Amino acid sequence: MQMIRCPWCGPREEVEFHYGGQAHVPYPAEPAALSDEEWAHYVFFRDNTRGAFAERWSHSAGCRRWFNALRDTVSYRFLAVYRPGDPRPVLDQTPTAGASS
Amino acid sequence: MTTVDAFSTDPADAVPHTPAPDRLNGSSPRTPGAELPEHPEFLWSNPDPQKAYDVVVIGGGGHGLATAHYLAKNHGITNVAVLEKGWLAGGNTARNTTLIRSNYLWDESAAIYEHSLKLWEGLEDDLGYPILFSQRGVLNLAHTLQDVRDSVRRVEANVLNGVDAEWLEPDEVRKVCPIVNTSTDIRYPVLGATYQPRAGIAKHDYVAWGFARRVDEAGIDIIQDCEVTGFVRDGNRVTGVRTTRGDIACGKVALAAAGSTSVLTDMLGLRVPIQSHPLQALVSELLEPVHPTIVMSNAVHVYVSQAHKGELVMGAGVDAYNGYGQRGAFHIIERQMAAAVELFPVFARAHLLRTWGGIVDTTPDASPIVGRTPYDNVFLNCGWGTGGFKATPGVGWVFADTIANDEPHPYAAPFSLDRFVTGRLVDEHGAAAVAH
Numbered sequence A: 001m002q003m004i005r006c007p008w009c010g011p012r013e014e015v016e017f018h019y020g021g022q023a024h025v026p027y028p029a030e031p032a033a034l035s036d037e038e039w040a041h042y043v044f045f046r047d048n049t050r051g052a053f054a055e056r057w058s059h060s061a062g063c064r065r066w067f068n069a070l071r072d073t074v075s076y077r078f079l080a081v082y083r084p085g086d087p088r089p090v091l092d093q094t095p096t097a098g099a100s101s
Numbered sequence B: 001m002t003t004v005d006a007f008s009t010d011p012a013d014a015v016p017h018t019p020a021p022d023r024l025n026g027s028s029p030r031t032p033g034a035e036l037p038e039h040p041e042f043l044w045s046n047p048d049p050q051k052a053y054d055v056v057v058i059g060g061g062g063h064g065l066a067t068a069h070y071l072a073k074n075h076g077i078t079n080v081a082v083l084e085k086g087w088l089a090g091g092n093t094a095r096n097t098t099l100i101r102s103n104y105l106w107d108e109s110a111a112i113y114e115h116s117l118k119l120w121e122g123l124e125d126d127l128g129y130p131i132l133f134s135q136r137g138v139l140n141l142a143h144t145l146q147d148v149r150d151s152v153r154r155v156e157a158n159v160l161n162g163v164d165a166e167w168l169e170p171d172e173v174r175k176v177c178p179i180v181n182t183s184t185d186i187r188y189p190v191l192g193a194t195y196q197p198r199a200g201i202a203k204h205d206y207v208a209w210g211f212a213r214r215v216d217e218a219g220i221d222i223i224q225d226c227e228v229t230g231f232v233r234d235g236n237r238v239t240g241v242r243t244t245r246g247d248i249a250c251g252k253v254a255l256a257a258a259g260s261t262s263v264l265t266d267m268l269g270l271r272v273p274i275q276s277h278p279l280q281a282l283v284s285e286l287l288e289p290v291h292p293t294i295v296m297s298n299a300v301h302v303y304v305s306q307a308h309k310g311e312l313v314m315g316a317g318v319d320a321y322n323g324y325g326q327r328g329a330f331h332i333i334e335r336q337m338a339a340a341v342e343l344f345p346v347f348a349r350a351h352l353l354r355t356w357g358g359i360v361d362t363t364p365d366a367s368p369i370v371g372r373t374p375y376d377n378v379f380l381n382c383g384w385g386t387g388g389f390k391a392t393p394g395v396g397w398v399f400a401d402t403i404a405n406d407e408p409h410p411y412a413a414p415f416s417l418d419r420f421v422t423g424r425l426v427d428e429h430g431a432a433a434v435a436h
Ligand SMILES: Cc1cc2nc3c(=O)[nH]c(=O)nc-3n(C[C@H](O)[C@H](O)[C@H](O)COP(=O)(O)OP(=O)(O)OC[C@H]3O[C@@H](n4cnc5c(N)ncnc54)[C@H](O)[C@@H]3O)c2cc1C
Pocket: B058, B059, B060, B061, B062, B063, B064, B083, B084, B085, B086, B087, B088, B089, B090, B091, B092, B093, B094, B095, B096, B097, B098, B099, B100, B226, B227, B228, B229, B256, B257, B258, B259, B260, B261, B264, B279, B280, B281, B315, B356, B357, B358, B359, B360, B384, B385, B386, B387, B388, B389, B390, B391, B436
């Protein structure tokens, strides 16, 4: 089983974690000002990146804290984990993104 | 130019067949049994792309092929190419568990899936090719009082929509499928089931090959090993596609790329509410016929049928995270097996033979997206997620109609992209039992 490194607890088995989808999606600053289209995009539309994807994870069967990860959606390998509030890390090398499978 | 071995899924076979001289005529002694039978007749040709087509269909899975078939058959549109980045029908078409049913809750879903089921019933004749469509019925088990209420409601809705559906009590469930554990002392006792007798399974490869043969006969080009890597745009129109085999001009573009849809729509600057997930399935070793129907369970999350050859075919839900890797995690398989043994104690000694995964394109309301896009000549078919095999002929029909007439077929209209803005969702989450 894949080990995921919780930024607080260290490496734990994947089954201890809960997936939270795309990271860095801010709640609208002025909700009442949004058009229907903008609401739709906030509620229903998320990036669906093939390659390095910034996403939220919760260590639900451990410390129960949320964190962010950069993960390659083709190899499923975690490229980086980081705490909420931290910026998306910059990677030196591009992972398998774009590789055909 | 070249031909492809229709009975191979290996892209390497898409080269001309020149016998290897060493093996066939060389001096070395021949391996016993090495004499191969005559090569079977080719079901489709493997042409090089032309410079331009009236319609370019992206994706050579079941949906793309069925769309091309009905473009030719119903609309006489044959200057068409089906572009496939890998080998024909090697995506979800080859990886799905082939459950076919139409017992969905909402009117919009019942209409399009029932349309599809009716087409399945005549598809072997239409294609002139065996597809092993076996209408052995599907049981959707209810394990809680709420399950029972939802199920009875769905049966009533189905009947009103002309879909065959019955509610069965546990003793009737036992009659339809004697090996289901209907004892009362299990964690999730079977309180009854919905039953759709016309549901069934089919042989996925044969379905794709049958469509491909007809499409080829109609003069449509099926071009494998041809990945679309970009679009040539002119304002609100797409005038061509860039591919790994060169640029191809087109009058209209139809997307049928299932799990890879977002990669293409990103190139178009078009946002779609799709998340791609791995979905896995598995088969057991070959067994004597023990399982006469299809059984699905939401609470004990697994569904099982027995293939013609004898394997038990099982599946369940998606892997939780987004993924494009055509494989998933093994703990998902373990859970499916645990669920299967809970429902069918007789399976406890069956061996797992093989597992695999596909990439499914899920939407927020578990319903597909079929129709037009903000581009004048780009048409979208995606979002069938874990349940689009059953829709293959049905969506091919309505998508072809939508492309030919530049307006959504009535069965496609409720599944427009803009329902996520208007809020008119077709929420089949849970409503339709497990979503395969
Ligand atoms: C494990 C599993 C079990 C399932 N079980 C069922 C079931 O029991 N019943 C059911 O109804 N449905 C089921 N499904 C869902 C069903 O398989 C899909 O909804 C359906 O097959 C999708 O349509 P398609 O056949 O055209 O997709 P695919 O066969 O995936 O075709 C899409 C094609 O597009 C090609 N493509 C992608 N990008 C490009 C590009 N850039 N250029 C060129 N070509 C491209 C791909 O290579 C692929 O061949 C299951 C799916 C999986 C993975």
